[in-house]
Amino acid sequence: MNEETKNEQQQVEDVDVKSDEVVEPIFDEVNEDEVQPESSSSVVVELEEKLEEAEARYLRLRADFDNFRRRVTLDREASEKYRAQSVISDILPALDNFERALKMQADNEQTKSLLQGMEMVYRSLVDALNKEGLEAIEAVDQPFDPNLHQAVMQAEEAGKESNIVLEEFQKGFKLKDRVIRPSMVKVNQ
Template sequence: MSEVKENKEVVEEVTATVEEVETATEQVEVVVDENEAKIGELEAKLADEEARYLRLRADYDNLARRSKLDREAAEKYRAQSLLTELLPVLDNLDRALQVEVASEEAASLYKGVEMVFKQLLEATNREGLEVIPAEGMSFDPNIHQAVMQEQDSEKEAGTVLRELQKGYKLKDRVLRPAMVSVNE
């Protein structure tokens, strides 16, 4: 009987060990589940942070691109305010050159004004100032400002008949549209 008793004890020990192993296995499974949940949570946080990083990087790239474009525009149009202030000077010199001169003294004064005007025009042209073509052109509201209409049967409707004030543009930007009279 002792053998049976020994076997019962062994069976009880094995049963206890199996129960301990099952309990330990359940605990390990719980820990594994918790760890998998934490891993999933951390992966989600990582994905959120990566998306945030990508958005921030895109914002930074956009800011850098905009800043570069702003710097280029500032460089391209750096003389705009000065040239805008010089437009009335160009107009007045142009009007002065349209006066008929009769005397020798007036002719020398005219020649001096003409030289100053040409020099000023060359300097402004080097900065990118251009005269907007008007007379004989088709009316373009982007570069012309119609202040009156006239009738000329020999020309097409919408054609600029007269330029009343010169228009100017700096590179591709209109500083002042040409004031014109348009054919009806």
């Protein structure tokens, strides 16, 4: 044999010796002849306990994953349902300005035609927002609801019941079932 072949054979023998050295102690530790009946039952009990712990850990992990999946689904549905909320919130002040401008009295034909054009733009804007799920909150002559109304004034009117909205200063809006902006109102004492 040449020198290189001898070196390769020596390396293979070294590897075989090392792997035998690792495997033999493991087999020495668990020798079936040496296992006593009492220790085997304790080993079985110990293994059953470990199995129960592993099953419990698995069930907790699965429950956590199911909760995570449910939470992600609910978040996705909510974001889809209320996707237009930020845009609508930004447009509401423009709607308020349109309403104030439309309350202006027209003196001549030019002003009347300008107001008609503004009203058409206002109506198309309101229709587009209604298609997205925007609803105006009814306030006047309704019972005061702190979830829908923001009381900025109180007054006493004789012909009305207590806690009834007398006047609306700023319209409130809901997007589907979520209040975007509460109505600013005057409430009867």
